[in-house]
Amino acid sequence: MDDRRLIIYRQIGAKIAYYRTIRGLSQEELADRIALSKSTLSKIERGKYNSGLSVATLLDIADGLDVEMSTFVIFDEQEKRILQDHLSRKGNV
Structure with missing residues (x-):
């Protein structure tokens, strides 16, 4: 997977974790609420569920x-600067 996508998945995951935290929900509570395993939610929040993150999810x-x-x-x-800075350091822009 290219670096750009990896960073975007991580940014999406960080936003999910942020909103979950400010809503006062644990990973387990949110996972139960949306019928997703806690393990899968954890991977999404860490940007590690890269190839299977769907619009439906x-x-x-x-x-x-x-x-x-x-x-x-x-x-x-x-957030765009973070992505660009990372890609620039890697020589991908």
Whole structure:
């Protein structure tokens, strides 16, 4: 998997973990709420569930956290800079 995708999956996972935390939910509670295993949710939050993260799963997570799915896939300028900086260091831009 290319570095760009890897960083994006990690950014999505970090956003999921952030919203879960501010909602006061454990991984287990959110996983139960959306009928997903805790292990799978953990992998998603760490950016390690790279090849199988579907739109349907993101929708379920968004619904479980009461946020718009777009929250996870739209990046602000700081998040875009993080991606660009990482890719620049790796020579991928």
